[in-house]
Amino acid sequence: MRIVFMGTPEFSVPSLRALIASGHQVVGVFTQPDRPKGRGGKVRMSPVKELALQAGIPVFQPLKIRKDGLEDLASLEPDLCVTAAFGQILNQAILDVPKICTVNVHASLLPRHRGSAPINWAILQDDKVTGVTTMMTDAGIDTGDMLLKREVPITDGETAGSLTETLSEVGADLLIETIQKLEAGTCERTKQNEADMSYDPMLKKDMGKLDFSQTSRALFCRVRAMNPWPCAYVECANGNLKVWSANPVSTAIKTLPGTVLSANAKDGLLVATGNGAIELLEIQAPNAKRMTAKAFLLGRSIETGIILNEATL
RNA sequence: CGCGGGGUAGAGCAGUUUGGUAGCUCGUCGGGCUCAUAACCCGGAGGUCGAGGGUUCAAGUCCCUCCCCCGCAA
Numbered sequence: 001m002r003i004v005f006m007g008t009p010e011f012s013v014p015s016l017r018a019l020i021a022s023g024h025q026v027v028g029v030f031t032q033p034d035r036p037k038g039r040g041g042k043v044r045m046s047p048v049k050e051l052a053l054q055a056g057i058p059v060f061q062p063l064k065i066r067k068d069g070l071e072d073l074a075s076l077e078p079d080l081c082v083t084a085a086f087g088q089i090l091n092q093a094i095l096d097v098p099k100i101c102t103v104n105v106h107a108s109l110l111p112r113h114r115g116s117a118p119i120n121w122a123i124l125q126d127d128k129v130t131g132v133t134t135m136m137t138d139a140g141i142d143t144g145d146m147l148l149k150r151e152v153p154i155t156d157g158e159t160a161g162s163l164t165e166t167l168s169e170v171g172a173d174l175l176i177e178t179i180q181k182l183e184a185g186t187c188e189r190t191k192q193n194e195a196d197m198s199y200d201p202m203l204k205k206d207m208g209k210l211d212f213s214q215t216s217r218a219l220f221c222r223v224r225a226m227n228p229w230p231c232a233y234v235e236c237a238n239g240n241l242k243v244w245s246a247n248p249v250s251t252a253i254k255t256l257p258g259t260v261l262s263a264n265a266k267d268g269l270l271v272a273t274g275n276g277a278i279e280l281l282e283i284q285a286p287n288a289k290r291m292t293a294k295a296f297l298l299g300r301s302i303e304t305g306i307i308l309n310e311a312t313l
Numbered sequence: 314c315g316c317g318g319g320g321u322a323g324a325g326c327a328g329u330u331u332g333g334u335a336g337c338u339c340g341u342c343g344g345g346c347u348c349a350u351a352a353c354c355c356g357g358a359g360g361u362c363g364a365g366g367g368u369u370c371a372a373g374u375c376c377c378u379c380c381c382c383c384g385c386a387a
Contacts, residue, residue: 292325
């Protein structure tokens with residue numbers, strides 16, 4: 001089959017790689033335009049583009065595929081289009097191009113967690129299980145009929161980053177299986193139950209902000225859900241203290257949430273929460289390197305008893 | 314040329330303003346104390362101060378160049 005792939009971040013890469021390996025003809029790749037990224041404003045290409053170039057596949061980077069991508073897409077005469085975290089919304093004109101259909105790989109068990117950050121939201125909401133769904137892309141956002149689904153458990157050790165890696169591989173597998181079934185005509189379509197759906201907004205930086213009046217568990221989930229981006233943080237007097245990893249602790253001590261219960265190299269950094277405490281394991285002070293809280297406390301000190309948000313680091 | 318912080322012992326930091334003996338906490342090694350210990354006491358090892366060049370009687374510290382790491386903004 002002639003397949004056009006649309007994707008952008010790291011999550012999309014295994015799917016594209018699997019398509020290439022599957023023997024299908026990947027005739028073109030659409031990805032987001034190169035944008036200034038990182039320090040110094042250097043322009044960087046998306047991970048998908050890197051792989052596409054490496055594989056010698058023509059790359060298209062329309063600002064808006066709906067407006068200026070239609071011609072290019074049509075000229076590729078695809079039998080099938082595949083989207084995986086492309087980052088742009090398709091309209092009916094685009095969807096009408098491929099002979100068969102457009103398949104989307106989505107990193108949640110639809111209809112739960114529609115939107116662009118399903119993995120983060122699954123962890124944030126403390127779901128015990130998530131997964132990947134392949135679906136018929138339609139003009140809505142993740143609203144099309146579902147094709148195949150595969151579950152993946154969420155353990156306490158999982159972060160958005162690690163889960164993204166896992167799900168991207170699962171997604172690649174599921175995509176190939178989906179295409180095989182589509183070709184064989186044995187792929188059933190299931191409508192999404194709108195009553196069970198949830199649409200989760202895009203991640204914003206301030207979603208990483210930790211509010212210690214929440215439960216230890218909720219804070220723990222947020223830390224994992226925001227890792228590696230945007231990263232959970234504590235607003236302090238002179239900037240944000242990023243929190244890369246933490247561990248909920250149950251304690252009988254009742255104090256004001258945010259109170260520093262201990263802050264030394266031996267016991268680590270323990271902060272009171274709404275229902276107990278949380279140990280901040282790996283932290284990063286403003287302008288500083290990421291390190292364990294214990295290492296941080298060897299060279300710098302935080303007074304116990306104060307509210308962490310009022311501390312100067 | 315987007316703005317800014319930083320590189321000093323295995324780890325985390327101070328010292329740079331005002332050039333003059335390399336310092337702190339932890340770890341590590343040896344010894345002691347102890348029923349015992351990650352606790353306590355005593356002692357030791359461990360540094361081309363990111364790299365190169367320059368100024369100087371003397372540079373971690375001042376000047377120039379380069380490399381690397383990080384925060385913010387995108």
